[in-house]
Amino acid sequence: MSPHDPPSELASLARALARETQRRGWHGQKQTEMAPTGPETDAGSMPGAQPEVSATGDPPGERDPADALTRNRQDAARATNLTELQRGIEACRACDLCQSRKNPVFAKGDGSSGVTFLNLAPGAAEEACGSPLAGPPGDLLDKIIIQGMKLTPQKTALVSLVQCRPPEDRAPTRQEVELCSPWFQRQVELLKSRVLVPLGGPCAGSLLGQNPDLKSLRGRIHRPEGPPVVPTHHPRELLKTPAAKAACWEDIQLTMKELGLPLGT
Numbered sequence: 096m097s098p099h100d101p102p103s104e105l106a107s108l109a110r111a112l113a114r115e116t117q118r119r120g121w122h123g124q125k126q127t128e129m130a131p132t133g134p135e136t137d138a139g140s141m142p143g144a145q146p147e148v149s150a151t152g153d154p155p156g157e158r159d160p161a162d163a164l165t166r167n168r169q170d171a172a173r174a175t176n177l178t179e180l181q182r183g184i185e186a187c188r189a190c191d192l193c194q195s196r197k198n199p200v201f202a203k204g205d206g207s208s209g210v211t212f213l214n215l216a217p218g219a220a221e222e223a224c225g226s227p228l229a230g231p232p233g234d235l236l237d238k239i240i241i242q243g244m245k246l247t248p249q250k251t252a253l254v255s256l257v258q259c260r261p262p263e264d265r266a267p268t269r270q271e272v273e274l275c276s277p278w279f280q281r282q283v284e285l286l287k288s289r290v291l292v293p294l295g296g297p298c299a300g301s302l303l304g305q306n307p308d309l310k311s312l313r314g315r316i317h318r319p320e321g322p323p324v325v326p327t328h329h330p331r332e333l334l335k336t337p338a339a340k341a342a343c344w345e346d347i348q349l350t351m352k353e354l355g356l357p358l359g360t
Protein backbone atom coordinates (compact mmCIF):
# COMPACT_ATOMS: atom_id res chain seq x y z
CA MET A 96 0.00 0.00 0.00
CA SER A 97 1.03 3.60 -0.31
CA PRO A 98 3.46 4.83 2.28
CA HIS A 99 3.21 8.14 4.13
CA ASP A 100 2.24 10.82 1.62
CA PRO A 101 3.90 14.25 1.60
CA PRO A 102 1.18 16.88 2.13
CA SER A 103 2.27 19.12 -0.75
CA GLU A 104 2.14 16.30 -3.27
CA LEU A 105 -1.25 15.21 -2.01
CA ALA A 106 -2.61 18.73 -2.22
CA SER A 107 -1.49 18.91 -5.87
CA LEU A 108 -2.97 15.51 -6.50
CA ALA A 109 -6.28 16.58 -4.96
CA ARG A 110 -6.48 19.63 -7.18
CA ALA A 111 -5.85 17.54 -10.30
CA LEU A 112 -8.59 15.03 -9.54
CA ALA A 113 -11.01 17.79 -8.61
CA ARG A 114 -10.34 19.47 -11.96
CA GLU A 115 -11.14 16.26 -13.79
CA THR A 116 -14.28 15.65 -11.73
CA GLN A 117 -15.52 19.19 -12.37
CA ARG A 118 -14.66 18.96 -16.06
CA ARG A 119 -16.44 15.68 -16.59
CA GLY A 120 -19.25 15.58 -14.07
CA TRP A 121 -20.67 12.22 -13.00
CA HIS A 122 -22.98 9.58 -14.37
CA GLY A 123 -21.91 10.30 -17.93
CA GLN A 124 -23.55 13.74 -18.25
CA LYS A 125 -20.79 14.87 -20.59
CA GLN A 126 -20.11 11.66 -22.43
CA THR A 127 -21.48 13.05 -25.67
CA GLU A 128 -18.92 15.78 -25.49
CA MET A 129 -16.17 13.22 -24.85
CA ALA A 130 -17.17 10.82 -27.57
CA PRO A 131 -14.88 10.72 -30.59
CA THR A 132 -16.00 12.99 -33.38
CA GLY A 133 -14.45 11.07 -36.24
CA PRO A 134 -15.71 7.89 -37.93
CA GLU A 135 -13.82 5.61 -35.53
CA THR A 136 -15.99 2.61 -34.89
CA ASP A 137 -13.39 0.09 -35.94
CA ALA A 138 -12.18 -2.53 -33.47
CA GLY A 139 -8.85 -0.74 -33.05
CA SER A 140 -10.55 2.16 -31.28
CA MET A 141 -12.47 0.06 -28.74
CA PRO A 142 -11.48 -0.21 -25.08
CA GLY A 143 -9.04 -3.02 -24.63
CA ALA A 144 -7.55 -2.71 -28.08
CA GLN A 145 -3.79 -2.48 -28.35
CA PRO A 146 -2.50 1.10 -28.45
CA GLU A 147 -2.05 2.69 -31.83
CA VAL A 148 1.62 2.88 -32.78
CA SER A 149 3.08 6.04 -34.25
CA ALA A 150 5.79 6.32 -36.88
CA THR A 151 8.33 6.32 -34.04
CA GLY A 152 6.93 3.08 -32.68
CA ASP A 153 5.58 4.67 -29.47
CA PRO A 154 1.93 4.62 -28.41
CA PRO A 155 0.91 8.29 -28.77
CA GLY A 156 -0.45 8.64 -25.23
CA GLU A 157 2.86 7.69 -23.66
CA ARG A 158 4.70 10.59 -25.22
CA ASP A 159 2.12 13.32 -24.66
CA PRO A 160 0.14 13.33 -21.37
CA ALA A 161 -2.59 15.50 -22.91
CA ASP A 162 -3.10 12.94 -25.70
CA ALA A 163 -3.04 10.13 -23.15
CA LEU A 164 -5.73 11.79 -21.04
CA THR A 165 -7.91 12.41 -24.08
CA ARG A 166 -7.53 8.81 -25.14
CA ASN A 167 -8.39 7.52 -21.66
CA ARG A 168 -11.49 9.74 -21.52
CA GLN A 169 -12.66 8.44 -24.88
CA ASP A 170 -11.93 4.78 -24.13
CA ALA A 171 -13.54 4.93 -20.69
CA ALA A 172 -16.64 6.68 -22.04
CA ARG A 173 -17.01 4.09 -24.80
CA ALA A 174 -17.05 1.16 -22.36
CA THR A 175 -20.69 0.14 -21.96
CA ASN A 176 -20.08 -2.45 -19.24
CA LEU A 177 -17.48 -3.41 -16.65
CA THR A 178 -15.94 -6.14 -18.80
CA GLU A 179 -15.18 -3.67 -21.59
CA LEU A 180 -13.87 -1.20 -19.05
CA GLN A 181 -11.53 -3.76 -17.51
CA ARG A 182 -10.12 -4.61 -20.94
CA GLY A 183 -9.48 -0.91 -21.50
CA ILE A 184 -7.59 -0.60 -18.22
CA GLU A 185 -5.51 -3.70 -18.96
CA ALA A 186 -4.47 -2.18 -22.29
CA CYS A 187 -3.83 1.32 -20.86
CA ARG A 188 -0.31 2.68 -21.21
CA ALA A 189 -1.12 6.29 -20.44
CA CYS A 190 1.35 6.76 -17.60
CA ASP A 191 4.68 5.28 -16.54
CA LEU A 192 3.04 2.97 -14.00
CA CYS A 193 2.23 0.62 -16.88
CA GLN A 194 5.93 -0.18 -17.17
CA SER A 195 6.31 -1.66 -13.69
CA ARG A 196 2.82 -3.01 -13.08
CA LYS A 197 2.25 -6.73 -13.03
CA ASN A 198 -1.51 -6.58 -12.85
CA PRO A 199 -3.84 -3.55 -12.74
CA VAL A 200 -6.60 -3.71 -10.14
CA PHE A 201 -10.27 -3.46 -10.97
CA ALA A 202 -13.59 -2.95 -9.20
CA LYS A 203 -14.56 -5.69 -6.76
CA GLY A 204 -18.17 -6.46 -5.81
CA ASP A 205 -21.40 -5.71 -7.67
CA GLY A 206 -22.22 -2.55 -5.69
CA SER A 207 -25.92 -3.44 -5.63
CA SER A 208 -26.33 -1.97 -2.13
CA GLY A 209 -25.28 1.42 -3.57
CA VAL A 210 -22.11 1.89 -1.54
CA THR A 211 -18.66 2.04 -3.13
CA PHE A 212 -15.52 2.14 -0.99
CA LEU A 213 -12.49 3.86 -2.51
CA ASN A 214 -8.77 3.26 -2.05
CA LEU A 215 -6.09 5.59 -3.41
CA ALA A 216 -3.72 3.14 -5.14
CA PRO A 217 -2.82 -0.55 -5.04
CA GLY A 218 0.13 -1.97 -3.14
CA ALA A 219 1.77 -5.39 -3.39
CA ALA A 220 -1.12 -7.36 -1.91
CA GLU A 221 -3.66 -5.62 -4.12
CA GLU A 222 -1.57 -6.07 -7.26
CA ALA A 223 -1.13 -9.76 -6.54
CA CYS A 224 -4.87 -10.41 -6.48
CA GLY A 225 -6.13 -7.60 -8.74
CA SER A 226 -8.40 -6.19 -6.02
CA PRO A 227 -8.40 -2.51 -4.91
CA LEU A 228 -7.89 -3.56 -1.25
CA ALA A 229 -6.45 -6.81 0.10
CA GLY A 230 -4.60 -8.35 3.04
CA PRO A 231 -5.49 -7.46 6.66
CA PRO A 232 -6.99 -4.05 5.70
CA GLY A 233 -9.24 -5.79 3.17
CA ASP A 234 -10.24 -8.36 5.78
CA LEU A 235 -11.11 -5.62 8.25
CA LEU A 236 -13.24 -3.80 5.66
CA ASP A 237 -15.12 -7.06 5.02
CA LYS A 238 -15.73 -7.36 8.77
CA ILE A 239 -17.11 -3.81 8.91
CA ILE A 240 -19.43 -4.58 5.98
CA ILE A 241 -20.63 -7.92 7.38
CA GLN A 242 -20.88 -7.15 11.09
CA GLY A 243 -21.59 -3.42 10.98
CA MET A 244 -23.61 -2.89 7.82
CA LYS A 245 -25.19 -6.38 7.78
CA LEU A 246 -24.32 -6.69 4.09
CA THR A 247 -22.24 -9.17 2.14
CA PRO A 248 -19.05 -7.67 0.65
CA GLN A 249 -20.29 -8.78 -2.79
CA LYS A 250 -23.17 -6.31 -2.52
CA THR A 251 -20.79 -3.42 -1.97
CA ALA A 252 -18.11 -2.23 -4.40
CA LEU A 253 -14.46 -1.39 -3.97
CA VAL A 254 -12.69 0.84 -6.51
CA SER A 255 -9.16 2.29 -6.75
CA LEU A 256 -8.50 5.89 -7.82
CA VAL A 257 -5.29 4.69 -9.49
CA GLN A 258 -5.37 1.27 -11.13
CA CYS A 259 -1.66 0.37 -11.31
CA ARG A 260 0.75 -0.05 -8.40
CA PRO A 261 3.30 2.76 -8.00
CA PRO A 262 6.89 1.41 -7.74
CA GLU A 263 8.05 0.74 -4.18
CA ASP A 264 4.55 1.66 -3.07
CA ARG A 265 5.23 5.38 -3.29
CA ALA A 266 2.27 7.76 -3.44
CA PRO A 267 0.90 8.27 -6.96
CA THR A 268 1.86 11.56 -8.57
CA ARG A 269 -0.62 14.28 -9.48
CA GLN A 270 -0.28 13.40 -13.15
CA GLU A 271 -0.81 9.67 -12.54
CA VAL A 272 -4.03 10.37 -10.63
CA GLU A 273 -5.24 12.74 -13.34
CA LEU A 274 -4.48 10.31 -16.18
CA CYS A 275 -6.23 7.46 -14.38
CA SER A 276 -9.30 9.45 -13.31
CA PRO A 277 -11.44 8.55 -16.38
CA TRP A 278 -11.06 4.84 -15.54
CA PHE A 279 -11.94 5.42 -11.88
CA GLN A 280 -14.95 7.60 -12.66
CA ARG A 281 -16.35 5.23 -15.26
CA GLN A 282 -16.19 2.33 -12.77
CA VAL A 283 -18.26 4.40 -10.34
CA GLU A 284 -20.74 5.29 -13.10
CA LEU A 285 -21.20 1.71 -14.31
CA LEU A 286 -21.61 0.44 -10.74
CA LYS A 287 -24.36 3.07 -10.26
CA SER A 288 -22.81 4.03 -6.92
CA ARG A 289 -25.13 6.03 -4.64
CA VAL A 290 -22.63 6.78 -1.86
CA LEU A 291 -18.84 6.92 -2.07
CA VAL A 292 -16.72 6.16 1.00
CA PRO A 293 -13.08 7.17 0.45
CA LEU A 294 -10.76 5.35 2.84
CA GLY A 295 -8.17 7.60 4.47
CA GLY A 296 -7.32 11.28 4.20
CA PRO A 297 -5.23 11.13 0.97
CA CYS A 298 -8.01 9.32 -0.89
CA ALA A 299 -10.74 11.59 0.48
CA GLY A 300 -8.73 14.74 -0.22
CA SER A 301 -8.04 13.61 -3.80
CA LEU A 302 -11.69 12.86 -4.44
CA LEU A 303 -13.02 16.09 -2.95
CA GLY A 304 -10.23 18.39 -4.13
CA GLN A 305 -9.49 19.37 -0.57
CA ASN A 306 -6.65 19.17 1.92
CA PRO A 307 -6.05 15.49 2.76
CA ASP A 308 -6.63 16.10 6.47
CA LEU A 309 -9.12 13.41 7.49
CA LYS A 310 -9.98 15.21 10.73
CA SER A 311 -11.49 18.06 8.77
CA LEU A 312 -13.16 15.83 6.18
CA ARG A 313 -14.78 12.97 8.10
CA GLY A 314 -17.89 12.92 10.27
CA ARG A 315 -20.20 14.49 7.65
CA ILE A 316 -21.70 13.91 4.24
CA HIS A 317 -20.15 15.93 1.42
CA ARG A 318 -22.40 16.68 -1.52
CA PRO A 319 -20.28 17.59 -4.53
CA GLU A 320 -21.58 16.99 -8.05
CA GLY A 321 -22.28 13.25 -8.28
CA PRO A 322 -22.80 10.74 -5.47
CA PRO A 323 -22.56 11.94 -1.85
CA VAL A 324 -19.18 11.32 -0.22
CA VAL A 325 -18.63 10.06 3.34
CA PRO A 326 -14.88 9.97 4.14
CA THR A 327 -13.66 7.66 6.85
CA HIS A 328 -10.52 6.07 8.24
CA HIS A 329 -8.53 3.63 6.13
CA PRO A 330 -8.72 0.10 7.62
CA ARG A 331 -4.92 0.19 7.79
CA GLU A 332 -5.22 3.12 10.21
CA LEU A 333 -7.79 1.21 12.24
CA LEU A 334 -5.41 -1.72 12.58
CA LYS A 335 -2.73 0.63 13.92
CA THR A 336 -5.08 2.74 16.03
CA PRO A 337 -8.08 0.70 17.19
CA ALA A 338 -9.41 3.71 19.11
CA ALA A 339 -10.35 5.23 15.72
CA LYS A 340 -12.93 2.48 15.19
CA ALA A 341 -15.61 4.47 17.03
CA ALA A 342 -15.24 7.37 14.59
CA CYS A 343 -15.28 4.97 11.67
CA TRP A 344 -18.51 3.43 12.95
CA GLU A 345 -20.08 6.91 13.07
CA ASP A 346 -19.14 7.37 9.40
CA ILE A 347 -20.52 3.96 8.48
CA GLN A 348 -23.80 4.80 10.20
CA LEU A 349 -23.97 8.06 8.20
CA THR A 350 -23.44 5.99 5.06
CA MET A 351 -26.15 3.51 6.02
CA LYS A 352 -28.60 6.33 6.75
CA GLU A 353 -27.88 7.89 3.36
CA LEU A 354 -28.48 4.51 1.70
CA GLY A 355 -31.71 3.92 3.65
CA LEU A 356 -30.31 0.83 5.37
CA PRO A 357 -31.62 -0.14 8.84
CA LEU A 358 -29.18 0.93 11.55
CA GLY A 359 -30.10 -1.93 13.89
CA THR A 360 -28.65 -2.07 17.36
Ligand code: SF4
Binds near residue numbers: 184189278
Ligand atom coordinates in the same frame (compact mmCIF):
# COMPACT_ATOMS: atom_id res chain seq x y z
S1 SF4 B 1 -2.27 3.89 -13.58
FE1 SF4 B 1 -4.13 4.25 -14.79
S2 SF4 B 1 -3.48 5.74 -16.38
FE2 SF4 B 1 -1.59 4.78 -15.56
S3 SF4 B 1 -1.18 3.03 -16.91
FE3 SF4 B 1 -2.40 2.26 -15.17
S4 SF4 B 1 -4.55 2.33 -15.88
FE4 SF4 B 1 -3.33 3.65 -17.27
